[in-house]
Amino acid sequence: xxxxxxxxxxxxxxxxxxxxxxxxxxxxxxxxxxxxxxxxxxxxxxxxxxxxxxxxxxxxxxxxxxxxxxxxxxxxxxxxxxxxxxxxxxxxxxxxxxxxxxxxxxxxxxxxxxxxxxxxxxxxxxxxxxxxxxxxxxxxxxxxxxxxxxxxxxxxxxxxxxxxxxxxxxxxxxxxxxxxxxxxxxxxxxxxxxxxxxxxxxxxxxxxxxxxxxxxxxxxxxxxxxxxxx
Amino acid sequence: xxxxxxxxxxxxxxxxxxxxxxxxxxxxxxxxxxxxxxxxxxxxxxxxxxxxxxxxxxxxxxxxxxxxxxxxxxxxxxxxxxxxxxxxxxxxxxxxxxxxxxxxxxxxxxxxxxxxxxxxxxxxxxxxxxxxxxxxxxxxxxxxxxxxxxxxxxxxxxxxxxxxxxxxxxxxxxxxxxxxxxxxxxxxxxxxxxxxxxxxxxxxxxxxxxxxxxxxxxxxxxxxxxxxxxxxxxxxxxxxxxxxxxxxxxxxxxxxxxxxxxxxxxxxxxxxxxxxxxxxxxxxxxxxxxxxxxxxxxxxxxxxxxxxxxxxxxxxxxxxxxxxxxxxxxxxxxxxxxxxxxxxxxxxxxxxxxxxxxxxxxxxx
Numbered sequence: 001x002x003x004x005x006x007x008x009x010x011x012x013x014x015x016x017x018x019x020x021x022x023x024x025x026x027x028x029x030x031x032x033x034x035x036x037x038x039x040x041x042x043x044x045x046x047x048x049x050x051x052x053x054x055x056x057x058x059x060x061x062x063x064x065x066x067x068x069x070x071x072x073x074x075x076x077x078x079x080x081x082x083x084x085x086x087x088x089x090x091x092x093x094x095x096x097x098x099x100x101x102x103x104x105x106x107x108x109x110x111x112x113x114x115x116x117x118x119x120x121x122x123x124x125x126x127x128x129x130x131x132x133x134x135x136x137x138x139x140x141x142x143x144x145x146x147x148x149x150x151x152x153x154x155x156x157x158x159x160x161x162x163x164x165x166x167x168x169x170x171x172x173x174x175x176x177x178x179x180x181x182x183x184x185x186x187x188x189x190x191x192x193x194x195x196x197x198x199x200x201x202x203x204x205x206x207x208x209x210x211x212x213x214x215x216x217x218x219x220x221x222x223x224x225x226x227x228x229x230x
Numbered sequence: 231x232x233x234x235x236x237x238x239x240x241x242x243x244x245x246x247x248x249x250x251x252x253x254x255x256x257x258x259x260x261x262x263x264x265x266x267x268x269x270x271x272x273x274x275x276x277x278x279x280x281x282x283x284x285x286x287x288x289x290x291x292x293x294x295x296x297x298x299x300x301x302x303x304x305x306x307x308x309x310x311x312x313x314x315x316x317x318x319x320x321x322x323x324x325x326x327x328x329x330x331x332x333x334x335x336x337x338x339x340x341x342x343x344x345x346x347x348x349x350x351x352x353x354x355x356x357x358x359x360x361x362x363x364x365x366x367x368x369x370x371x372x373x374x375x376x377x378x379x380x381x382x383x384x385x386x387x388x389x390x391x392x393x394x395x396x397x398x399x400x401x402x403x404x405x406x407x408x409x410x411x412x413x414x415x416x417x418x419x420x421x422x423x424x425x426x427x428x429x430x431x432x433x434x435x436x437x438x439x440x441x442x443x444x445x446x447x448x449x450x451x452x453x454x455x456x457x458x459x460x461x462x463x464x465x466x467x468x469x470x471x472x473x474x475x476x477x478x479x480x481x482x483x484x485x486x487x488x489x490x491x492x493x494x495x496x497x498x499x500x501x502x503x504x505x506x507x508x509x510x511x512x513x514x515x516x517x518x519x520x521x522x523x524x525x526x527x528x529x530x531x532x533x534x535x536x537x538x539x540x541x542x543x544x545x546x547x548x549x550x551x552x553x554x555x556x557x558x559x560x561x562x563x564x565x566x567x568x569x570x571x572x573x574x575x576x577x578x579x580x581x582x583x584x585x586x587x588x589x590x591x592x593x594x595x
Contacts (some may be wrong), residue, residue, distance in 0.1 A: 012530035015495060016530050022492040029442035038444050038482070040454065158481070230383070 002190035009176060014192070016209045018148050019112040020197035024147060024216040025154075031223050037159065042166040044104055047173070053226045056116040058094040058176075060126045061148070064086055068133040076137055079197060082190060087189075099177040104173040119201050121222030128214055139198035141213030142191065149187050156181015233368045234307075234594065236428040237419040238560035239304025241381075242290045242547060243282040247412075253286050256408065257390025258398055266402065271411040275518030279412030279548025280391035281385045290385065290412075293312025293326045294335035300415035300556075301340055308419050310375055312342060312450035317376035319348040319364040321356035321552045323384065323447070336379060346373065353447055354514060355580035356380065357552035358417070358587035362434045364420050373420040382551040387449070387476045396472035401453065404475040409478075411517060412548035420564065429563070429574065429591040433502055436587035437493045443485055446581045447478045483581055487523045491531065492580035494584040498533055502590065505533045509572040511540045512562060514555045516581070518545070524579075541566060570595040 005011050028034055033050070036042050065087040073081040116122050119155045132138050155177040163174055171178065199205050247255060249271050253263060282291040295394070297320060305312055318337050325332035331349035345501065346367070350359040357380030364376035388408045393400055445451070450459045452473040460470035490513075497503040515521045521542070528534045543561045550557055555578050568574070574591040 005532075015531040015533065018527075019492065019499075022488050022495075025488070026439060026442035029439075029444075035444070077284050162481075 004189065007195050007196060008199060009201065010196040010199045013195055013205045016205065017143065017195075017212055020143075020209060020212045020216060021146070021150055024150075024220070027043045027216065027220045028223070031220060033223060033227050037162050037166060040162070040166045042163065044167045044169060047104050047163055047167055047169070048101060048106045050226055051097055051104070051106070051176075052070055052111055052114050053119045053122065053222070054096055055097055055101075055111055055114060056119065056122050057125060057222060058097055060116065060122070060130075061125055062090050062093070062167065064126070064129045065090065067130060068138055068230045069124040071133055071138050073137060073138060076139075076198075079139075082194060084185065086190070092177065093176065093180065096179060100173050100176045103175075104167070104169055119195075119222055119225045121218060121220075121225040125218040125222055128218060132211060139204050140207035140211040142195050142198055143208040143210070144215040145187075145191055145194070146212050149191055151219070153188070156180075231369055231371065231422065232422050232424070233365050233431045234424045234428040235344045235418050235431065235559075236421045236425045237304050237308035238556065238563050239300050239307060239417045240553075240557045241296050241299035241303055241398070241413065242280040242414040242557070243296060244280055244284075246546070247281055248278060249276075252279075252409070255281055255283065256385065256388045257285075257287070259393045260398070264400075264405065264409075266405050269407050270406060273517055273519045274410055274549070275545055276410070276548055278546045279414050279550075280414055281594045282413040283381050283385045283389070286403065287391075289383075291383075292339075293324070293381050293383040294332065294339045294546065295422050296383065296413065296415040297322070297332075297336040297379045297417070300381065300417040300553075301336070301377055301379050304377070304417035304419050304560075309425060310419060310421070312340065315342060315345055315375050315377050317348070317364055317373045318342055318345045319350070319360040319367075319376060319378045321350045321352070321360035321378075321380040323353050323356065323382055323551050324387075325450040328382075334380075336381075340360050343501070352585065353580050353582040354516075354552050354554065354585045355457045355578045355582075355585045357484070357556055358434065358576075358578050358589065361418065361420075361589070362436070362587075365431055365434055368420055368422050376420045377417060378420060378556075378592045379415060379417040380552040380556050381411050382411070382553050382585070384476065384551060385413050394474065395469055396475055397470070403453070403477045403479055404472065406478045406480060407447070407476050410549050411551055414547065414550035414553050414557055416553045416558075416560055418556055418559070425581055426595065427521045428594050430594055432573075432590040432592055434587065435493075435497060435502065436585060437487055437496065438583075438585040439491075440583040440585070442582045443489075443552035444482055445479065445583050446485075447476075448582070449474060449476050453477070465532040478580075478581070484523075485584060486579050486581045487520060487527055489586050490524050490577060491527045493579075493588055494528065494577070495531060495533070497588055503575065503588075505535060507573050508535055508575045509539060510562070510566070510568060510574045511535050511577070512555065512558050512574060513540065513542065513577040513579075514558065515542070515544070516549050568593050
């Protein structure tokens with residue numbers, strides 16, 4: 001699982017990130033929308049709203065990954081290559097999400113008209129990650145990837161099935177979640193390699209963990225705001 | 231001031247029951263053999279267990295009776311007579327009576343005079359909560375000896391008739407624990423001064439996550455129902471609705487692995503656990519399936535505990551809920567080899583609504 005982790009600092013980093021993840025899952029468990037999903041009291045309307053709010057973050061996601069890649073200098077050219085590959089893999093994922101929205105009964109025009117500002121959590125998440133991605137050699141964004149990739153796996157392994165069961169929609173409506181999760185298995189391996197590469201000093205470790213915690217908190221804010229935003 | 235476990239005891243009712251004999255005791259539901267039994271047993275790895283009921287579903291030992299026998303077994307191996315006990319702390323998932331507290335019934339069964347009493351209520355971790363109450367009672371200087379006992383009689387919940395009155399269909403979540411849990415009791419004697427070979431309690435710590443996770447193991451609620459069993463017009467209606475069956479929501483059960491590891495990592499960060507100094511690991515996992523998952527996740531975090539340090543008697547004594555960790559510690563103390571100074575880490579991750587409790591012991595000279 002973590003054979004890619006070779007250095008002692010990266011191993012400490014992985015342990016710290018695992019704790020951040022466990023805490024993130026508990027934060028997710030306290031979000032009313034997800035508590036309802038867990039109980040099966042989740043409607044097609046809830047699902048449409050979730051996708052509508054999510055789309056902006058998925059679109060921005062490919063932008064920050066690209067920005068992040070361009071902020072790495074020659075010393076990190078191998079890291080830059082890996083991140084460019086990742087950006088290429090995901091930069092049109094939002095189209096699949098839009099198709100799911102339509103399959104779940106939504107209007108394409110409605111999701112196209114949605115803006116990032118509709119969700120203050122998305123706004124904050126985007127602002128923070130773009131700011132970090134614009135710093136020279138932003139190694140701490142491995143922490144952001146840890147949260148976002150981990151969430152992809154969780155979507156595929158539990159949310160997609162729960163949504164289908166609760167709303168009665170079929171797997172045509174949850175292709176984004178399922179596809180994202182199956183891809184992220186492979187991405188997680190790359191992430192371990194990346195962590196081993198860029199987490200080599202205590203300062204880098206602290207920065208990675210801090211960014212993971214901030215992204216986790218803002219991600220939760222984004223999900224909480226699905227029910228508050230317009 | 232330190233607190234020491236100076237004796238341990240157990241009681242397992244009747245003969246060991248093999249996997250093939252289970253159904254002849256618990257009974258065929260609607261006259262048909264279970265289609266899930268083999269699969270669940272394969273996953274949990276349990277080969278033998280004990281039941282306090284017989285094939286006619288007569289109760290041969292009450293829950294408080296088993297608890298009393300475990301206490302007597304513990305005292306028989308100690309330097310203490312029962313009149314010297316000043317505190318009794320008891321745990322079970324379900325006593326013989328709904329009220330009064332289980333501890334009162336155990337006290338009466340044992341004819342213990344004038345003890346301070348504590349009963350903790352919950353599932354697998356309730357024994358550790360009872361232990362912590364007695365441990366802190368001694369640490370506070372209020373007692374110098376305390377008896378802690380945990381006992382379970384879950385087989386009464388698994389009689390075929392229980393499922394038959396709850397409808398024609400048997401759902402997986404209600405059947406899951408039928409092939410998992412069994413009966414027994416374990417007891418620990420705590421003292422404020424050490425004796426040769428006693429185990430010093432270094433610390434006991436718990437982390438509960440009920441605020442963030444749904445109910446995972448329960449009695450009292452029918453599936454897709456928010457009502458409690460007590461909200462039905464009659465208890466018969468609650469039973470017919472399936473509200474009295476013991477259920478495990480297997481969809482959320484996997485969280486037990488990460489929460490078990492999470493507490494372990496927190497205690498490492500606090501400096502309470504030093505993985506390289508742990509000599510023996512006694513973990514109450516409900517099935518072998520989870521042992522390997524916890525083991526792997528600890529490895530992933532870079533703080534794995536070597537396979538040969540793990541001890542469990544789950545496979546031959548069964549999963550006896552809250553009694554398991556005491557029965558395990560008792561058999562460990564009596565049969566395994568350990569040295570003065572050895573460190574024993576006990577872990578009880580409970581899936582009820584996710585409470586994980588940890589304890590570290592040091593073997594005394």
